[in-house]
Amino acid sequence: METVASSSKDRSAEIDRCLSMIAPSASNESKFVGMMILPKLLEKDNMKDIEKVFKGMNFKFLERLLRTNQVEGSELPDSILKEIAVNVLSCFARYEMLASEKNMVERIPALSLLLSPHDQSDVTKEVLQILLHIAVKKEGLVKMLDPDVLKNVFDVLLNTQNKEERESCTELINSVYTRSAQLLDEEKIPSLFSTVKYSLNTLLSILSNTLNNYQDLLKFEALKILSTVLPAITVEMMTQVKLEQEKKIESWLDNLLNGLRQILTSKLNDTLRDNAMLLVSALLRHFGNDWLFKSLQDTKSAKRKKEKAATDKASEPAMKAYAKATFPFLLINLVAIEAKVMLDDINDRVVREHNEEKTIIQHERQARQEMMIPVYFEILEAAMEYLAFNYESNGMDPELLLKIRTTLSEVMEVVSELLKFLQGTRESLDDNLIAQACIRMIALWMAEEGYEMPE
Structure with a gap:
């Protein structure tokens, strides 16, 4: 016990000596030595010493090391001086209570200057980790x-x-x-x-x-x-x-x-x-919906140009133009397929739970379903709204429009089947995110499904 106590006293005395070496009145050479030694004296579980060093740290000198290419009185290369400053700040950044302190937050701009895509050392990696720990509260986020x-x-x-x-x-x-x-x-x-x-x-x-x-x-x-x-x-x-x-x-x-x-x-x-x-x-x-779906207005002319160029050697531009115009149709199909696969999986699980009278937990799969189904529905709802508003447009290819409507109808059949079963279980649907998304989808479909085919 005496040896431990003695060792602790020696370490504390060494820390005090280093803090005196980095005082504003000390020479630059003294500060360099103190800054190099201090991180080696700090034990990660000894918050008392870490806080003591933080309070006694010469942050203005650290700023100089981060920003200045050459510090007077130094025989060390500029890169080493910057590494010294980064090592000191890295010691403090590990601790949440210190990382967001003003003296750390104010170092963000200078630290960012050390970031380099061609860094041969570990300084850039270390700086990125420091910034990740500092930029957590309002002041740090604003600086970042x-x-x-x-x-x-x-x-x-x-x-x-x-x-x-x-x-x-x-x-x-x-x-x-x-x-x-x-x-x-x-x-x-x-x-x-x-x-x-x-x-x-x-x-x-x-x-x-x-x-x-x-x-x-x-x-x-x-x-x-x-x-x-x-x-x-x-x-x-x-x-x-x-x-x-x-x-x-x-x-x-x-x-x-x-x-x-x-x-x-x-x-x-x-x-x-x-x-x-x-x-x-x-x-x-x-x-809004136009940025994605407005190219459907060009599908009729793009289809004509593609068909006309089918036997032409210069058909590639027409094919690209048609692919660009029909991308929303492709996206709707992709979303519909993903949604139906997920809804079928949910339906199978709910049926099993009902028949076996037990809860089936599949954390990752269910988390993905709860995240993505509302996203799929948001995209499909946007497509319904756009088509309902623009169905009289002469620019849309009627055949393509019919395919989209068929795709949406197929999704709605799966949505309706799942919702009917969920309602039949007599369990409250108020807290069921997927059920709520299905109800919204059905309501919008019923409101918008009256759009007709353009002549």
Whole structure:
């Protein structure tokens, strides 16, 4: 016991000596040595010492190390000085109570300057983890959403060859926006609302272009971010973004639609397909039905051009134009297939539960169903509304319109079958998310199914 106590006293004395070495009045050389030694003295479970060092830390000198290319009195390379500062901040970032303190939050802009897609050390990886821990409360989120800081993160995301760095960038961006959305949902915070709104210009400009024009893993990283961020953004906020960025909206939507068409016409796993559907439903909510379904107005002329060019060597442009015009039809079919498969699975499970008088728990499958079925229905509802409003249009191919109506009717049969059985169980449907989605779908179908075929 005496040895332990003695060791603890020695460590505490060494910490005190290091803190005196990094005092503002100390020489730069003394500060370098103190900063290098301090992280090695801190034990992760000894909060008393960690808080003591935090309170005695010379954060102004840390800022100098992060920002200055050459510190007077140093014989160490600039990269080593920056690593020293990052190591010190990393020690504090591990602890939630310290990570969001003002002295940490104020380091965000300087830390972001160290992010590099061509980093040969582990500094970029470490900085991304520090930022992930710091940007959790209002002050940290506001700093993190500064366009200059975001651009440094996006620079790494788009240009690094390191998978871990790329995934950390995605995690950081998603975390910042979802935390911001959660805080804004709980409380009106004008500074955060304004910062999130303004930052969406940067995010949408970069990621819509990435989704459309990149043909590698970055396309799917962009999809992952957009399918997380846009569903979290309120309609109120996006309305303001549209008013302020009116000239850019058309370019964003074109890129997003082209990118989604490329993705959804490829073979995908469940996660990527779900992300694509989540993004489609969010875009419909924020930008209305026209951005997706308006190309149906060109299906009649696109079909004529395709048929005319069928024997022509120059038929490729006509085929591409027809594929572009009919993409909404393809999407409706994809959504319908996914919805029917899920609804049939739910129906089978509910029947088994009823017959065997037991609850069947399939956590992952049921969680995915509860998340995705309302998304599928939102897309199909948007298609119904668009067709009900535009069914007299002369631009839509009647044969294609009939196929869409048949597809929607088939989905509604499955929805009705499931809803009838659920109602027959005499259990309350008030808290059943899927049942509520089915009821809404049936109501809309009954209201809109009167649209007729154009002549």
